[in-house]
Amino acid sequence: MSSLSSAKTWTSPVGVTPFSKSGKPTILMCPPTYFTVAYAINPWMEEAPPCDEALAKRQWENLYKAITEQGGADVVLLEPVDGLPDLVFTANAAFVYNNTAVIAHYKHAERRAEEPVCAEWFEKQGFNVVRMPDHIFFEGAGDALTWQDRVFAGYKTRTDIASHSLLTAATDLPVLSMELINPRYYHIDVCLCPLADGHLIYSPDAFDEYGRAVIEANVPKDKLIPVSAEEAARFACNAVNVNDTVIFNQGSGQLTDDLKARGFNVVQVDLSEFLKSGGSSKCLTLRVG
């Protein structure tokens, strides 16, 4: 087994934020107090059997433990709000880089009441809060993922490509605009995930030939980890990477083997109740420091 070379060269994907003083990775989560599948705004929700809310709470706690105890990260909490079941998916709240938080502006009206809640939280933490114009949709770190010195950003299903220029203006980061062609992979964070040391896992089926060419032109071949369609459908790409630990939904043996061969520790957590809503471990987290 090779070991990660990132232990000393790891740079935070969110730069230097108000949470950087602790020296530990910091992740924003929101307890699933009010989580349920209350409406259908993606194919997973349309097909979802009833959600077991009590089981969802236990699964979320297991993820919390994996992130803090096995990943070694600090977790800060966003207070849940009655009537906002998807606030639990903090990945969508904003895109964070240095002291800037670009707040989501949701395509679906069902989620727009989350926007002021998240903007207020980031303001209180000392971030410079940037809002999108009313006519441009942008769904936070669900559709914008920092890899090395650039951002892989999804568009078409939820986020408008016009938001990508504004993302660059707000953060000074170059953006690679990636069209999402499969409605089941409605955010880029369910089909692509940057990892430590320049690695990147992705589902080739979620992108067209242009998107795959962009990925291959940017990420060295030995750092690129394709995920099978079967494992991607189990949200294998929706992974949380903290230090050299990668956490994702259970049932992806091939990806587990691929990551272990590269020196990662892999933790699989059963997140079945959140899959019914179209989200998994990454969707339930937002790196803020």
Added chain:
Amino acid sequence: MSGTSGSVGLSTTVELKGHLIDSLTLSKVIDVVQQLGGDYHLNDIRVGSLKKDISSINMTLMAPNQQVMAQLMEAITPYGAVPGDQDEPEILTCEQDGQLPKAAYSVKLPQRVHHRGEWVPVQNGGAWALILEQGQARMKPVSELRQGDVLISGTHGLQW
């Protein structure tokens, strides 16, 4: 730079701004235009010198007819294309009930659907025209047009 496909009947100007080169967005737009039977001419290209710089392109889109032009605009709008001119559309007046003037903008919807071995009529299918009425724009079936209705002509001043 121009494409070489299709015959040219209509043209309109569009603009694209963003991370067009490294993301292959411009390549995608050009391929889509040609696949749909349109053509293009790149009037102005400004490519950012740094990776974080935004590029901008002004291009003329050409299509053999209105239907193809509408398809082109609908197809490239998700890639960030916006009309390059702020002209208002030309206006025509309906001169006879149920008759569409030749240059008026219209959309053809399917009239029948093959369902379980039978052709089922589409209740609101057929040709629809774009009209202006009391400051609002809406689609109206051509069969319901009335003399004096204000109709849109061409593809200028329309956004998809």
